[in-house]
Amino acid sequence: MSGKDRRRLSLVKGAQITVQCDCGRLNYVAYGEKWQCEDCKRVWNTSQIPPEEYWGLMRSMRAERLKVIGMALGIAAVFILLGSLLSDAFYFMMPIAFSGWYLMIMPRWRSRLRRKARAAPQWTLRPE
Ligand SMILES: [Zn+2]
Structure with a gap:
């Protein structure tokens, strides 16, 4: 070829x-x-x-997704804790915290993920 x-x-x-x-x-x-x-x-x-390049990249993408899930669980845990210890008002603030998180943090996370995907290695294949 x-x-x-x-x-x-x-x-x-x-x-x-x-x-x-x-x-x-x-x-x-x-x-x-x-x-x-x-x-x-x-x-x-x-x-x-x-394979090590491909799976290495997959692992780092999965780590990013886990980070975001962990963040969401962390927010929920904090508000549930505050709600049970201090005031029920914290339960009602949870959706507000989540929408704030969704609007402020998620776009940044998504663009970081996009940057990462763009920076990902490119491979050259040969037609068979
Ligand atoms: Zn073709």
Whole structure:
């Protein structure tokens, strides 16, 4: 295969990999799977990606998601604690705290995740 048959890949969120065919067609392929381009019949195999790189990236994405779930649980725990110790008013403040969190923290978290995904390595596959 000649050099111009090589194409770069990038990772989208989730477990799927964006594969761009030489003809320009895009597809999302799970790791370890093959995809035959409908237009030009080239076959792309995502298992050419080194597994330690792929799974390392998956782990760091999952850690980000766990962080956000942990944060939400932490907020709930604090307000439940305050509500049971101090005043019922804290139970009613919980939704306010959550919407504040959702509006202030989540967009930042999402853009950090996007930056991370963009900074993710790109791999070059060879058509089979
Ligand atoms: Zn193609």
